[in-house]
Amino acid sequence: MLKLALSEVMPGMKLAQDVVLDDGRILLLKGFTIKPRYIQKLEAYKVPYIYVDEGFFASEEVNEERIYEDAFHTIKEIMEGIRMDEHVDVDTLKQTVNDMVQHIMNDDMIFMTLTGIRDIDNYTFLHCVDVCIYSVITAKVMNLSEDDIHEIGLAAILHDIGKCKTPLSILNKPGKLTPDEFEVMKRHTLKGMEIVNQLPGLNPRIAKIVCQHHEKWDGTGYPFGLKSFDIELAARIISIADVYDALTANRVYRKRFMPHEAAEYLMAQNETQFDPKVMKYFIDSIAVYPQDVIVLLNTGEIARVLPCRGIRSMRPVVSVITRKDGPPILEPYEIDLRSNPTVFVVDIIS
Ligand SMILES: [Fe+2]
Numbered sequence: 442m443l444k445l446a447l448s449e450v451m452p453g454m455k456l457a458q459d460v461v462l463d464d465g466r467i468l469l470l471k472g473f474t475i476k477p478r479y480i481q482k483l484e485a486y487k488v489p490y491i492y493v494d495e496g497f498f499a500s501e502e503v504n505e506e507r508i509y510e511d512a513f514h515t516i517k518e519i520m521e522g523i524r525m526d527e528h529v530d531v532d533t534l535k536q537t538v539n540d541m542v543q544h545i546m547n548d549d550m551i552f553m554t555l556t557g558i559r560d561i562d563n564y565t566f567l568h569c570v571d572v573c574i575y576s577v578i579t580a581k582v583m584n585l586s587e588d589d590i591h592e593i594g595l596a597a598i599l600h601d602i603g604k605c606k607t608p609l610s611i612l613n614k615p616g617k618l619t620p621d622e623f624e625v626m627k628r629h630t631l632k633g634m635e636i637v638n639q640l641p642g643l644n645p646r647i648a649k650i651v652c653q654h655h656e657k658w659d660g661t662g663y664p665f666g667l668k669s670f671d672i673e674l675a676a677r678i679i680s681i682a683d684v685y686d687a688l689t690a691n692r693v694y695r696k697r698f699m700p701h702e703a704a705e706y707l708m709a710q711n712e713t714q715f716d717p718k719v720m721k722y723f724i725d726s727i728a729v730y731p732q733d734v735i736v737l738l739n740t741g742e743i744a745r746v747l748p749c750r751g752i753r754s755m756r757p758v759v760s761v762i763t764r765k766d767g768p769p770i771l772e773p774y775e776i777d778l779r780s781n782p783t784v785f786v787v788d789i790i791s
Pocket residue numbers: 600601629654655
């Protein structure tokens with residue numbers, strides 16, 4: 442084990458000891474691979490040094506973080522370029538989505554700990570990337586062809602592209618939109634179709650999918666009120682990912698839903714808003730609480746989520762590592778939330 446000053450720490454190194462703050466709170470757990478954002482976090486908490494495993498070689502381990510960030514920057518540049526009526530680079534977008542699809546084909550959980558990180562200024566762009574990840578995972582679990590999965594990935598990352606032409610006063614309005622403002626907001630579907638149709642080298646079906654991402658299974662959506670199988674399968678997938686991701690993000694006007702609350706909301710809307718068969722695949726394929734996420738329980742205990750996915754991950758087995766404002770627990774113990782119905786997650790810590 443090596444003791445390193447923060448300035449010597451590099452992404453990809455593995456923590457050999459828990460990082461514990463002066464007040465006893467655990468900041469990072471032993472065994473975690475250092476990511477760029479962890480270094481920022483260590484700096485923010487003024488941690489002077491950490492212990493890492495010896496024998497570090499810069500590796501592929503942080504690849505997923507780079508791909509996620511590339512996707513974020515690419516869609517940000519495209520959306521800002523379109524807002525300013527500038528030329529945009531579709532080839533880079535295709536390459537980025539390709540990279541994400543390839544990694545998800547190898548390991549569908551690879552990006553799951555990166556999704557849901559929200560910074561209010563970049564909400565729109567992070568949302569596009571997360572919707573893309575959830576949609577591609579669902580399409581993979583549905584066993585769709587690789588061509589279809591690529592198409593879904595592109596349509597998902599571009600699904601809100603029409604918002605580039607929505608006035609910022611409406612887009613960023615804190616609080617409820619007036620009926621007139623909502624009518625303007627709804628136009629982002631048709632606008633999105635128009636924009637995608639003008640981008641070179643994209644299949645026209647992508648424009649159609651973008652246009653349909655607010656259509657609902659029972660015909661109450663917009664812009665056309667299409668019903669059930671008249672809506673493209675890709676749009677039915679993206680609409681679930683879109684709502685799930687929007688609910689689990691902090692917004693200016695409300696606190697986010699916990700992932701299990703969002704999943705419960707989606708299931709309650711099943712068969713009205715969403716295709717029930719796609720919904721089943723979505724819930725089965727998304728880890729509501731990804732492995733290793735640190736959560737606060739209503740009992741005041743702080744715990745690490747153990748591996749599980751799908752419906753089971755709404756009430757996962759967790760390993761309690763400390764108590765709120767308390768010292769670390771030397772012998773972590775497990776709680777199965779499924780067999781302890783009065784215990785639930787109230788916050789996600791990291
Ligand atoms: Fe939308």
